[in-house]
Amino acid sequence: MSARSSDDGLARLWANLRAAPRRLRETMFRSGPPVSDRARSSFIFGNVFLHLHPARVHRWSLRWATTWGLGMIALSAFLVTLVTGVLLMFYYKPYPDVAYESIKNIHFVVPTGRFMRNIHRWAAHVMVIAVLAHMARVFFTAAYRRPREFNWLIGMGLLVTTLGLSFSGYLLPWDQLAYWAITIGANIAQSPREITDALGITASFDPGGLQKLLLLGSDEVGEEALIRFYLFHVMLLPLILVALLAVHFWRIRKDGGLARPADAEARLGPPHPATYPVFTEAPQKTYHLAAVVRGRTPAVGNGPEGTVPAMPHLLYGELALFMLTVGICLVLSVLFDAPLKELANPAVPENPAKAPWYFLGLQELVSFSAFMGGIGIPTMVLIGLGLIPYLDREEAGTGEWFGGPGGGALVGRAAVFGLTTAVALEALAIHFGWLRQWWPEVPQLLITAFNPGTVLTAIYAAYSLWLVRRHNSTRAGALGLFTCFLAGFVVLTVIGTYFRGPNWEFYWSPTHWPGH
Template identity: 55%
Template sequence: MEKPALTQFIDNLKSVPDAARRAFLKNGLPESERERSQMSFHNFFLHMQSVRTHKHSLRWTYTLGLGIIATAALIILTATGVLLMVYYKPSTELAYYSMKDINYVVFGGRIVRNVHRWAAHLMVVAALLHMARVFYTGSYRRPREVNWLIGLGLLVMTLALSFTGYILPWDQLGYWAATIGANIAQSPREVTDAFGITHAVDVGGLGKQMLLGASFVGEDALLRFYVLHCVVLPGLLMTLLGLHFWRIRKDGGLSRPESVDKPGAPDYKPVQPGIFKPGTEKTYGLMALVKGSKPTVGTAPENTVMSWPHLMYAEAAVFALTMAITLVLGYFLNAPLKEIANPMVPENPAKAPWYFLGLQELVSYSAFMGGIGIPTITLVSLALIPFLDRKGSDVGIWFGGAAGKKVFWQSVLFGAMVTVGMLALTITQGWLRTWIPNIPQLVITVVNPGTVLVGLYAWWSLSNIKRHNSIRMGAVAMFTVFLVGFILLTYVAAIHRGPNWHFYWLHSQWPPH
């Protein structure tokens, strides 16, 4: 006999909490491996990751957790960014004062802004180191070439977000960064002017106009940077990040050395006889027929553990660590806010945030080469690596083994020597224009300390290919010298450049003004 509908209704009402819990958490917390796997693939957020994770992928000495740190920083940035958007006003009149409000009036505003800033720095660091990890373990090789390219896109997005982000407060740093950025966009004129074709092909002028929406840095420019920072770039970054994660799965999880799946490896377990024993709880369904040379049924599954909880714990721990780091930094160290933008007086020296100081040192030789030419050469070289270095069985091994480690250290030494030598020459002797006052600009654009360094780096890379008869060694050499160059240029620009971009050993030697 059925209950009357009204009684049924009241019963249902009482059991709403239970029913809702069952609806959201279908199986409760998982207890068996089967339930754990269901946990993974019944959950939209968890199903991005495979149900089982290779033990090697969980070694923190292999991944250093860098990709997850960058992702965690991105999540923190999104949350704090939305909070900041509530009070921030993208107009040249109000932007600076809304930043002051956020800092001094809004409840929790200061810490949210500080955390946003520190998470941004952390994301840049983590993304750069993540790229270095992927490079030095040779993880860009087939089938991961596309994911390497997506990663480069993510790095560019990260830097573009940082750049557009520090313009928004409309303080002296932001205003002059926007001015310098727009003029770098205009710097192809350095080349078109030299050929006298600027009136016909004004790539530079177009770039500047598109960025600023006007011929000067003002209201339109700020709004554009705001739209880029809050909508366009995060949208692109999230899309690329989704692709990046998806490709990790498609490419067979994180890279690992072949040896870990072979007999003799520490984690190796032979195939359990009877894994397909009839009458067990496991059932197998045919999900898809895929092309491929290696069915993983043989040994690989024996080196994996359930992603829930092993991978989830690891990720949650890294996330918590990232959160803790940004909170502690944000609590103790305030994000800078300089004086309100003053179009009449640039700061002296006007320094970009640290990750762009290497570039700033390069643009102090030539705006076009430093701001567009060399970054493009660097990105194209990085993008070509997986297509040039294709063969080898050293995937997943740091530096590709002992020989690679040696090349790494030699490259550190070589990179440091030529970079310091070049800087010393430029700082003490000047450059072409000091020696030949009326030299055409085009010569300086093509031959300047930056391009000479790039040339030396390329020569070093090629000579390593020849010496070791290995393209991989050339790649290790190239990546390393570029990294060393980046670090040294950043260091010199950060510590030793003073007013008028002159060289000073110590900050205390800066002239008073």
């Protein structure tokens, strides 16, 4: 009797052991394989990593032309930098000269080190481009409008944090490029002195000096600056970025998904017959989730119109974009090495000393006035961008590319206007010089207030106000202004990148640079 029951016990143990892998899987994924609408939904909301997704997503949001996947590409690039960045931290030592040695080690000695460093660098570039392009997409499709105003502001925070991450990473190799780019950056932080010096109040009121001191921990770029930039780059800014990302994604859901035109359904036409059924289990009663979810109540017997399950449609799209981003970074990393110049030398600047490419437009502006180019105009642009969703309270064109009065034709004209104005002003300044060449005694405050950068900003603002009047629409003005600033950014960046040589002189080609 007792022998048989102990046999049973052993048999049960054996059976349970054999079932353990299956049960582990079942307890991890309780809803089973995603084959029915219900299981597809719980696949999403039963998973802590996926549950920021909606269970069902509108067909309009899945069109490539709606987003071009730019936000997802930016996120993918961030994830790539996160992984490769942690790997680089195994060897990197944030101390002057030792830092340079450790980067050289990573580049030439550490197995896969060069590859990881290249991927980190290229993913950072991809992230900056994707964030800028994503912002342009949201602007041009008027997706910042009610109820998404605040998420546009969060997105601006993400843009600034992304640029901060790039900039702080720039110092870490401690080579000539890094040292002089950060010296210039720190002195831009100090540039409010341009105003306070001119007014003679620097001794009592010196916000510029304070900013530089907080950034560098010293009055020059040294070990204090390096450890601070390291802290910003690997801890502070990534934490801020992740926090902002969480809010950004959460609000996409809470604001009702992606913006789409009111007649999205009609524009899309009937779904392709091969698509997974748009809605299978047609309910016979009204949902009422008004307290939880914004938007209209789905009609009886019709289901949530035009939506398809996020699993597989959205998730596989995201996976494709992630793999595309990884692929782009890998290919670029195989083809192009991240640069590493000579060890930083505080006595001899690089000539020309150039910041990363996305700051070269700003560098072009600071070559007219440090304060206006480095702080004044960027602040004005950020305030202007932040105000857009609160000033444009119109409805026409939401969710459409170049939607709103004027449309694509207006954007085209504004692009031509923005490009020609920027090129003409640059040509003027390059050919004839500016105030100081004409009148050497001119007061600095006049140059600060009146230089090619501020003139360009004023012309763009005036053009935009004229558009508001002409089309009787704030959106038209915003379209013009955003396009102009984009055009100006491109012109200044191209000039800063390709046409500026030693002593920041204008050269048609780097082959004309004098030897030095």
